[in-house]
Amino acid sequence: MAKFLEYVPGTSFLHRMNPSVKLICAVILAIACFCTTNLAFLALLFVAALALAASCHMMRETVGLCKGVLAFSVILAAVILLTTPRGAQLVPLPWGFIGTGSLLAALTVIIRLMTASIPLFLVFYVTKMSDITNSAVKQLHVPYKYAFTFTSTVHFIPVFMNNMAGIMEAQTARGVEFDGSLVKKVRLMVPLCVPLLVSSVRKTNSAAIAAEVRGFHLRTRDSGFKQYPLAARDYIALAVSVAILVVAIVL
Amino acid sequence: MIQFQDFSFQYREGVAPVLRDITLAIPDGCFCGITGAAGSGKSTLTYAINGIIPHCYPGDFYGSVTVEGLDTVEASLTDLSALVGSVCQDIDSQMVSAVVEDEILYGLENFGVPKEEIPGRVHEALAAMGIIELLNRPIDSLSGGQKQKVALASIIALRPKALVLDEPTAELDPASSEAVFRLLARYARENGTTVVVVEQKIALLSEYADLLVIVDDGQIRFADAPETVLAHSDELLALGVNCPRSTTLVNRLKGAGLYNGPAVRNVAAATDVCREVLAGAGA
Numbered sequence A: 001m002a003k004f005l006e007y008v009p010g011t012s013f014l015h016r017m018n019p020s021v022k023l024i025c026a027v028i029l030a031i032a033c034f035c036t037t038n039l040a041f042l043a044l045l046f047v048a049a050l051a052l053a054a055s056c057h058m059m060r061e062t063v064g065l066c067k068g069v070l071a072f073s074v075i076l077a078a079v080i081l082l083t084t085p086r087g088a089q090l091v092p093l094p095w096g097f098i099g100t101g102s103l104l105a106a107l108t109v110i111i112r113l114m115t116a117s118i119p120l121f122l123v124f125y126v127t128k129m130s131d132i133t134n135s136a137v138k139q140l141h142v143p144y145k146y147a148f149t150f151t152s153t154v155h156f157i158p159v160f161m162n163n164m165a166g167i168m169e170a171q172t173a174r175g176v177e178f179d180g181s182l183v184k185k186v187r188l189m190v191p192l193c194v195p196l197l198v199s200s201v202r203k204t205n206s207a208a209i210a211a212e213v214r215g216f217h218l219r220t221r222d223s224g225f226k227q228y229p230l231a232a233r234d235y236i237a238l239a240v241s242v243a244i245l246v247v248a249i250v251l
Numbered sequence B: 001m002i003q004f005q006d007f008s009f010q011y012r013e014g015v016a017p018v019l020r021d022i023t024l025a026i027p028d029g030c031f032c033g034i035t036g037a038a039g040s041g042k043s044t045l046t047y048a049i050n051g052i053i054p055h056c057y058p059g060d061f062y063g064s065v066t067v068e069g070l071d072t073v074e075a076s077l078t079d080l081s082a083l084v085g086s087v088c089q090d091i092d093s094q095m096v097s098a099v100v101e102d103e104i105l106y107g108l109e110n111f112g113v114p115k116e117e118i119p120g121r122v123h124e125a126l127a128a129m130g131i132i133e134l135l136n137r138p139i140d141s142l143s144g145g146q147k148q149k150v151a152l153a154s155i156i157a158l159r160p161k162a163l164v165l166d167e168p169t170a171e172l173d174p175a176s177s178e179a180v181f182r183l184l185a186r187y188a189r190e191n192g193t194t195v196v197v198v199e200q201k202i203a204l205l206s207e208y209a210d211l212l213v214i215v216d217d218g219q220i221r222f223a224d225a226p227e228t229v230l231a232h233s234d235e236l237l238a239l240g241v242n243c244p245r246s247t248t249l250v251n252r253l254k255g256a257g258l259y260n261g262p263a264v265r266n267v268a269a270a271t272d273v274c275r276e277v278l279a280g281a282g283a
Helices: A019-035 A039-055 A059-083 A099-127 A129-139 A144-173 A182-212 A232-250 B044-051 B076-085 B101-111 B118-128 B143-155 B173-189 B202-208 B226-230 B233-238 B245-255 B267-282
Strands: A089-093 A098-099 B002-011 B018-024 B031-036 B057-069 B084-087 B162-166 B192-198 B213-215 B219-224
Touching: A019 A039, A019 A099, A019 A232, A039 A059, A039 A232, A039 B245, A059 A099, A089 A099, A089 B213, A099 A129, A129 A144, A144 A182, A182 B076, A182 B143, B018 B044, B018 B219, B031 B044, B031 B233, B044 B057, B044 B084, B044 B162, B044 B192, B044 B213, B057 B101, B057 B202, B076 B084, B084 B143, B101 B118, B101 B143, B101 B162, B118 B143, B118 B173, B143 B162, B143 B173, B143 B267, B162 B173, B173 B192, B173 B202, B192 B213, B202 B226, B219 B226, B226 B245, B233 B245
Parallel strands: B031 B192, B031 B213, B084 B162, B162 B192
Antiparallel strands: A089 A098, B002 B018, B002 B057, B213 B219
């Protein structure tokens, strides 16, 4: 299983797509998910997203993502259930009721969030960060400084996670027990944020200097060595994504 | 030529100068090793060469430091980085890409190396470090030694006139450390590149360096050929620099009047000296 946001090599359709087009399509699909309230259409999109994940051998990672999103969206769904009295009444509440419409709305939120996140998630796993940066700079005319800042942020997430794990291991070796309730764990972790912050600032500073001494400020839009030509598959993917968006808006 | 002239530096937030009255000339093509106790100012000395001070870490800068005649205060960091390639101590922070090939490409793209020249440069740099097979490997999957070689290759690809390395073997085992130094020395010899390396492992420095610099409390105590510097093993020990035991042994033999040659750099040379002494004692 790939580490968090670590590039997974491959030759799937998604792997071979143009990085910028991949990113645009993922954003269009995410927007489409938020443009429709049709549960059946969202479920269809969810199945299609899972098929896309399977096509690039990312099912395990995608299931992991869905679990994470589910945990978050269940909270939203609970709020909707309790605050949106719609349809035939199922459970009476002192301030209203939970109805069939409430259930559907809650389910729609869960499916929508999971479906919207999968394409973006896949794009970051099947595309090298440097390709996303270079392609965004060359083809989308994103200023290099912003593109580099974004990719560096993503690049450093696993580094900082490893740092935190190291600090926690060191504390465990000194007798701190992180097992137990979430509140206890959070209370024990808060003081560790200071050393993490210090080491993170130091690493970020080192990275900035390392980039500067390798000509960061000389970079222009045409500096990138690799070319990212558009192929037929990119146009097809773009057309399908736009069509899905249109259907989502119409439904 | 890298030239320090009456150079002193105090960091803005510091209470005392980190380096004082440094005058040192590092000739072109020289392999210069810098060592000293922790906090003696070794890293700051290298920051003065690649322009990190005063451009990134400002402070009170006295005297001058020039690289190929370029004053490091007046020149921009970008101009200096075209001359001086730097590898920092924290390799993980230096990596900006997820894959080895992209890491090598990063500097080449920034410096606008002609696109038709780039594949050759990438191959040449990887070959110089003996890691051609790592071209498409994710950087996260590499060992510490491999990452170190990738970092060196990414700098070598830029063909700088000088390489400045801050403790390049800090996280490596003895065999990997030796391998990195061997590759570095061979590359420098073949290309006439000046190498300035800060290193705690004095045995490695004395084996490969042409010029050995000992820094103590912000000042240069010794700057000479390794044989000459290592002859002062007792003084070096007092400065917190532990000479190889083979060197100390031969120096003791010399102190006892049993040997009259230069200090030795390694076990093989010490063995020859011992054999010579024993043969003399037998006769």
